Amino acid sequence: MSSSIDAVLTELDRLVGQAVEDADPCGYFAVLYRAVTAAVKDALEDGTFDDAARMERLDTLFADRYFEAMVARAGGRPATASWELTFAAAGRWRPLVLQHLLVGINAHINLDLGIAAARCAPGDALPGLRRDYDRINAILAAMIDRISADLQDISPWMGLLDPLGARTQHEMVRFSIVTARGGAWRFASALNGLPEGEWDAAIGARDRAVARVGERVLRPGAVMGAGLLLARVRESGDVVGNLARLGATDSPTSEEIAERLQRMDAEAVESA
Numbered sequence: 001m002s003s004s005i006d007a008v009l010t011e012l013d014r015l016v017g018q019a020v021e022d023a024d025p026c027g028y029f030a031v032l033y034r035a036v037t038a039a040v041k042d043a044l045e046d047g048t049f050d051d052a053a054r055m056e057r058l059d060t061l062f063a064d065r066y067f068e069a070m071v072a073r074a075g076g077r078p079a080t081a082s083w084e085l086t087f088a089a090a091g092r093w094r095p096l097v098l099q100h101l102l103v104g105i106n107a108h109i110n111l112d113l114g115i116a117a118a119r120c121a122p123g124d125a126l127p128g129l130r131r132d133y134d135r136i137n138a139i140l141a142a143m144i145d146r147i148s149a150d151l152q153d154i155s156p157w158m159g160l161l162d163p164l165g166a167r168t169q170h171e172m173v174r175f176s177i178v179t180a181r182g183g184a185w186r187f188a189s190a191l192n193g194l195p196e197g198e199w200d201a202a203i204g205a206r207d208r209a210v211a212r213v214g215e216r217v218l219r220p221g222a223v224m225g226a227g228l229l230l231a232r233v234r235e236s237g238d239v240v241g242n243l244a245r246l247g248a249t250d251s252p253t254s255e256e257i258a259e260r261l262q263r264m265d266a267e268a269v270e271s272a
Contacts, residue, residue, distance in 0.1 A: 002060040002067070005041045011067060012037060016247065023239040025090040026073075028097055029104030031246040032147065033066065039139045039251040046254045048139075048261070049132045058120040058129070065112035081211040082107035089218055096232050097154050097242055103214045109180040110210040114187030115203060126192050133185065138260035140177050142252030150249055154242050157234040 002008045012034040019027020040059055049055045069083040078084060086103045089095045095103075121129040152158070187206060194202055219225065236242055 001064050005037065005044065005056050005059050008037055008060055008063040009034065009041065011063070015070060016243070020240055020243055025095070025097075025100050025239055026070075026087060026104075027239070027243050028100045028246065029086070029108075031243055032101055032104075033063075033108070034247070035147075035249050035251065036140065036143055037063070039143060039257075040136065042251060042254065043135075043139055043257060046257075048254075048257060049135060051132060054120065054129065055132050058116055058133075061120050062108075062113055062116035065116060066108055069107075080107070080111060080207045082111050082207055082214055085211050085214040085218070094229065094232060095218060096158070096228060096235055097246075098151055098158065099217055099228070101151075102217045105177055105180065106210060106214045106217060109177065109184050110187075110213065111203075111207055113181065113184035114191060114206070117185065117188035118191040122192065126188065130185070133181075135261060135264070137178050137181060138257050138264055139252065140181075141260055142256050143249070144177065146249045146252070147246070150245050154245060155231055155235040157231040 002011065012030060015030045016027055016034055018024070019030055037059065040055075043049065044052045044056055069079040069087075072079040073083075073087050079087070086100075086107050089100060089103055117129060117133065118126065191199055191202060220228065
Protein backbone atom coordinates (compact mmCIF):
# COMPACT_ATOMS: atom_id res chain seq x y z
CA MET A 1 0.00 0.00 0.00
CA SER A 2 1.16 3.54 -0.72
CA SER A 3 2.50 5.11 2.46
CA SER A 4 1.52 8.73 1.78
CA ILE A 5 0.14 11.12 -0.79
CA ASP A 6 3.75 11.98 -1.70
CA ALA A 7 4.32 8.31 -2.52
CA VAL A 8 1.20 8.38 -4.68
CA LEU A 9 2.51 11.41 -6.58
CA THR A 10 5.88 9.73 -7.07
CA GLU A 11 4.25 6.65 -8.59
CA LEU A 12 1.99 8.79 -10.78
CA ASP A 13 5.04 10.66 -12.04
CA ARG A 14 6.61 7.34 -12.94
CA LEU A 15 3.49 6.21 -14.80
CA VAL A 16 3.24 9.50 -16.68
CA GLY A 17 6.92 9.27 -17.62
CA GLN A 18 6.43 5.73 -18.91
CA ALA A 19 3.40 6.83 -20.91
CA VAL A 20 5.43 9.63 -22.52
CA GLU A 21 8.21 7.19 -23.35
CA ASP A 22 5.75 4.75 -24.91
CA ALA A 23 3.38 7.36 -26.43
CA ASP A 24 0.66 5.47 -24.54
CA PRO A 25 -2.88 6.94 -24.48
CA CYS A 26 -3.37 5.36 -21.04
CA GLY A 27 -1.23 8.22 -19.86
CA TYR A 28 -4.07 10.69 -20.41
CA PHE A 29 -5.82 9.42 -17.31
CA ALA A 30 -2.55 9.28 -15.35
CA VAL A 31 -1.86 12.93 -16.14
CA LEU A 32 -5.35 13.97 -15.04
CA TYR A 33 -5.09 11.88 -11.89
CA ARG A 34 -1.71 13.40 -11.07
CA ALA A 35 -3.09 16.94 -11.37
CA VAL A 36 -6.07 16.17 -9.12
CA THR A 37 -3.85 14.43 -6.55
CA ALA A 38 -1.50 17.41 -6.42
CA ALA A 39 -4.49 19.66 -5.76
CA VAL A 40 -5.69 17.33 -3.00
CA LYS A 41 -2.23 17.45 -1.40
CA ASP A 42 -2.38 21.26 -1.37
CA ALA A 43 -5.80 21.07 0.26
CA LEU A 44 -4.49 18.67 2.91
CA GLU A 45 -1.75 21.12 3.76
CA ASP A 46 -4.07 24.16 3.73
CA GLY A 47 -6.46 22.74 6.32
CA THR A 48 -9.32 22.26 3.87
CA PHE A 49 -10.43 18.99 5.45
CA ASP A 50 -11.77 18.26 8.91
CA ASP A 51 -9.53 15.17 9.19
CA ALA A 52 -6.47 15.45 6.96
CA ALA A 53 -4.94 12.16 8.11
CA ARG A 54 -8.10 10.26 7.23
CA MET A 55 -8.32 11.92 3.82
CA GLU A 56 -4.70 11.06 3.07
CA ARG A 57 -5.50 7.45 3.93
CA LEU A 58 -8.50 7.56 1.58
CA ASP A 59 -6.29 9.01 -1.14
CA THR A 60 -3.71 6.24 -0.80
CA LEU A 61 -6.30 3.45 -0.67
CA PHE A 62 -7.98 4.92 -3.74
CA ALA A 63 -4.74 5.30 -5.69
CA ASP A 64 -3.63 1.77 -4.85
CA ARG A 65 -6.65 0.40 -6.70
CA TYR A 66 -5.40 2.16 -9.85
CA PHE A 67 -1.82 1.09 -9.27
CA GLU A 68 -2.90 -2.54 -8.86
CA ALA A 69 -4.69 -2.36 -12.19
CA MET A 70 -1.63 -0.87 -13.88
CA VAL A 71 0.64 -3.55 -12.39
CA ALA A 72 -1.71 -6.21 -13.74
CA ARG A 73 -1.60 -4.58 -17.17
CA ALA A 74 2.21 -4.42 -17.16
CA GLY A 75 2.40 -8.07 -16.14
CA GLY A 76 -0.09 -9.27 -18.72
CA ARG A 77 -2.55 -10.29 -16.01
CA PRO A 78 -6.26 -9.44 -16.04
CA ALA A 79 -7.49 -6.45 -14.07
CA THR A 80 -11.11 -5.65 -13.28
CA ALA A 81 -13.44 -5.63 -16.29
CA SER A 82 -13.83 -1.85 -16.15
CA TRP A 83 -10.07 -1.31 -16.20
CA GLU A 84 -9.56 -3.93 -18.91
CA LEU A 85 -11.96 -1.94 -21.09
CA THR A 86 -9.90 1.19 -20.47
CA PHE A 87 -6.65 -0.54 -21.32
CA ALA A 88 -8.07 -2.06 -24.51
CA ALA A 89 -9.18 1.40 -25.67
CA ALA A 90 -5.57 2.59 -25.47
CA GLY A 91 -4.67 0.19 -28.25
CA ARG A 92 -7.19 1.64 -30.71
CA TRP A 93 -6.97 4.75 -32.88
CA ARG A 94 -10.60 5.81 -32.71
CA PRO A 95 -11.25 6.94 -29.11
CA LEU A 96 -10.89 10.66 -28.52
CA VAL A 97 -8.71 11.95 -25.71
CA LEU A 98 -11.96 12.80 -23.94
CA GLN A 99 -13.16 9.19 -24.25
CA HIS A 100 -9.87 7.86 -22.87
CA LEU A 101 -10.31 10.17 -19.88
CA LEU A 102 -13.96 9.26 -19.37
CA VAL A 103 -13.44 5.48 -19.39
CA GLY A 104 -10.60 5.86 -16.90
CA ILE A 105 -12.72 8.11 -14.69
CA ASN A 106 -15.55 5.60 -14.97
CA ALA A 107 -13.41 2.68 -13.80
CA HIS A 108 -11.68 4.55 -11.01
CA ILE A 109 -14.56 6.51 -9.52
CA ASN A 110 -17.56 4.29 -10.23
CA LEU A 111 -15.77 1.16 -8.99
CA ASP A 112 -12.60 1.93 -7.05
CA LEU A 113 -13.68 4.95 -5.02
CA GLY A 114 -16.56 3.24 -3.25
CA ILE A 115 -14.31 0.33 -2.27
CA ALA A 116 -11.63 2.71 -0.96
CA ALA A 117 -14.15 4.75 1.05
CA ALA A 118 -15.66 1.65 2.65
CA ARG A 119 -12.21 0.40 3.62
CA CYS A 120 -11.07 3.79 4.87
CA ALA A 121 -14.06 4.29 7.18
CA PRO A 122 -15.67 0.92 7.95
CA GLY A 123 -18.86 0.45 9.91
CA ASP A 124 -20.11 3.38 11.93
CA ALA A 125 -17.14 5.53 10.83
CA LEU A 126 -18.39 5.90 7.25
CA PRO A 127 -20.97 8.69 7.80
CA GLY A 128 -18.28 10.80 9.46
CA LEU A 129 -16.26 10.73 6.24
CA ARG A 130 -19.02 12.28 4.12
CA ARG A 131 -18.31 15.98 4.68
CA ASP A 132 -14.63 15.70 3.72
CA TYR A 133 -15.52 13.32 0.88
CA ASP A 134 -17.88 15.91 -0.57
CA ARG A 135 -15.35 18.70 -0.18
CA ILE A 136 -13.22 17.01 -2.82
CA ASN A 137 -15.91 18.14 -5.27
CA ALA A 138 -14.78 21.75 -4.84
CA ILE A 139 -11.28 20.77 -5.92
CA LEU A 140 -12.61 18.78 -8.87
CA ALA A 141 -14.86 21.63 -10.01
CA ALA A 142 -11.87 23.96 -10.10
CA MET A 143 -9.79 21.41 -12.02
CA ILE A 144 -12.50 20.79 -14.60
CA ASP A 145 -12.40 24.39 -15.81
CA ARG A 146 -8.70 24.06 -16.56
CA ILE A 147 -8.86 20.60 -18.09
CA SER A 148 -11.73 21.56 -20.41
CA ALA A 149 -9.73 24.41 -21.92
CA ASP A 150 -6.87 22.02 -22.70
CA LEU A 151 -9.22 19.49 -24.26
CA GLN A 152 -10.69 22.16 -26.51
CA ASP A 153 -7.22 22.91 -27.87
CA ILE A 154 -6.48 19.22 -28.42
CA SER A 155 -9.87 18.43 -29.99
CA PRO A 156 -11.20 21.63 -31.58
CA TRP A 157 -14.12 19.97 -33.41
CA MET A 158 -15.79 18.50 -30.34
CA GLY A 159 -18.17 21.46 -30.41
CA LEU A 160 -19.66 20.09 -33.62
CA LEU A 161 -21.36 17.39 -31.54
CA ASP A 162 -23.57 19.85 -29.66
CA PRO A 163 -26.38 19.68 -32.28
CA LEU A 164 -26.35 15.87 -31.90
CA GLY A 165 -27.23 16.19 -28.23
CA ALA A 166 -23.77 15.78 -26.74
CA ARG A 167 -22.82 17.70 -23.64
CA THR A 168 -19.90 20.07 -23.97
CA GLN A 169 -16.55 18.63 -22.96
CA HIS A 170 -16.74 20.65 -19.74
CA GLU A 171 -20.15 19.23 -18.87
CA MET A 172 -19.16 15.67 -19.77
CA VAL A 173 -16.11 15.72 -17.53
CA ARG A 174 -18.02 17.43 -14.72
CA PHE A 175 -20.85 14.92 -14.94
CA SER A 176 -18.50 11.96 -15.07
CA ILE A 177 -16.52 13.04 -12.01
CA VAL A 178 -18.90 14.87 -9.70
CA THR A 179 -22.03 12.83 -10.40
CA ALA A 180 -20.11 9.55 -10.30
CA ARG A 181 -18.84 10.44 -6.82
CA GLY A 182 -22.43 10.38 -5.58
CA GLY A 183 -22.85 6.87 -6.98
CA ALA A 184 -19.54 5.82 -5.46
CA TRP A 185 -20.73 6.96 -2.04
CA ARG A 186 -23.88 4.88 -2.39
CA PHE A 187 -21.76 1.89 -3.36
CA ALA A 188 -19.53 2.45 -0.31
CA SER A 189 -22.63 2.53 1.87
CA ALA A 190 -23.91 -0.69 0.30
CA LEU A 191 -20.58 -2.45 0.89
CA ASN A 192 -20.52 -1.13 4.42
CA GLY A 193 -23.79 -2.92 5.11
CA LEU A 194 -22.54 -6.31 3.93
CA PRO A 195 -20.51 -8.97 5.74
CA GLU A 196 -16.96 -8.89 4.40
CA GLY A 197 -17.45 -12.37 2.98
CA GLU A 198 -20.00 -10.95 0.54
CA TRP A 199 -17.84 -8.09 -0.70
CA ASP A 200 -16.24 -9.97 -3.60
CA ALA A 201 -19.60 -10.83 -5.14
CA ALA A 202 -20.86 -7.25 -4.72
CA ILE A 203 -17.67 -5.81 -6.20
CA GLY A 204 -17.83 -8.23 -9.12
CA ALA A 205 -21.41 -7.24 -9.91
CA ARG A 206 -20.54 -3.56 -9.63
CA ASP A 207 -17.51 -4.03 -11.90
CA ARG A 208 -19.64 -5.61 -14.61
CA ALA A 209 -22.15 -2.75 -14.43
CA VAL A 210 -19.37 -0.14 -14.55
CA ALA A 211 -17.83 -1.87 -17.58
CA ARG A 212 -21.18 -1.60 -19.38
CA VAL A 213 -21.14 2.15 -18.73
CA GLY A 214 -17.64 2.30 -20.19
CA GLU A 215 -18.82 0.45 -23.29
CA ARG A 216 -21.45 3.15 -23.86
CA VAL A 217 -18.77 5.84 -23.52
CA LEU A 218 -16.70 4.19 -26.23
CA ARG A 219 -19.60 3.09 -28.45
CA PRO A 220 -22.41 5.64 -28.04
CA GLY A 221 -24.44 4.65 -31.08
CA ALA A 222 -24.33 5.22 -34.83
CA VAL A 223 -25.20 8.92 -35.01
CA MET A 224 -23.06 10.03 -32.09
CA GLY A 225 -20.34 7.64 -33.16
CA ALA A 226 -20.17 9.30 -36.59
CA GLY A 227 -19.85 12.69 -34.94
CA LEU A 228 -17.10 11.43 -32.65
CA LEU A 229 -15.26 10.01 -35.65
CA LEU A 230 -15.41 13.39 -37.37
CA ALA A 231 -14.03 15.07 -34.25
CA ARG A 232 -11.31 12.42 -34.01
CA VAL A 233 -10.11 13.14 -37.55
CA ARG A 234 -9.42 16.75 -36.52
CA GLU A 235 -8.05 15.92 -33.08
CA SER A 236 -4.33 16.01 -32.40
CA GLY A 237 -2.84 12.54 -32.74
CA ASP A 238 0.39 13.59 -31.03
CA VAL A 239 0.07 11.54 -27.83
CA VAL A 240 3.28 12.90 -26.32
CA GLY A 241 2.30 16.48 -27.13
CA ASN A 242 -1.19 15.95 -25.76
CA LEU A 243 0.25 14.52 -22.54
CA ALA A 244 2.48 17.57 -22.20
CA ARG A 245 -0.49 19.86 -22.75
CA LEU A 246 -2.62 18.14 -20.11
CA GLY A 247 0.35 17.88 -17.77
CA ALA A 248 0.85 21.64 -17.83
CA THR A 249 -2.59 22.26 -16.30
CA ASP A 250 -2.25 24.47 -13.23
CA SER A 251 -3.67 23.38 -9.91
CA PRO A 252 -6.41 25.61 -8.48
CA THR A 253 -5.30 28.13 -5.88
CA SER A 254 -6.22 27.75 -2.24
CA GLU A 255 -8.30 30.94 -2.57
CA GLU A 256 -10.28 29.49 -5.45
CA ILE A 257 -10.95 26.27 -3.55
CA ALA A 258 -11.96 28.22 -0.43
CA GLU A 259 -14.41 30.27 -2.49
CA ARG A 260 -15.98 27.15 -3.97
CA LEU A 261 -16.21 25.54 -0.54
CA GLN A 262 -18.05 28.56 0.81
CA ARG A 263 -20.45 28.30 -2.09
CA MET A 264 -20.98 24.59 -1.44
CA ASP A 265 -21.61 25.17 2.27
CA ALA A 266 -24.11 27.94 1.49
CA GLU A 267 -25.93 25.69 -0.98
CA ALA A 268 -26.05 22.91 1.63
CA VAL A 269 -27.61 25.26 4.16
CA GLU A 270 -30.21 26.45 1.63
CA SER A 271 -31.17 22.89 0.68
CA ALA A 272 -31.37 21.68 4.28
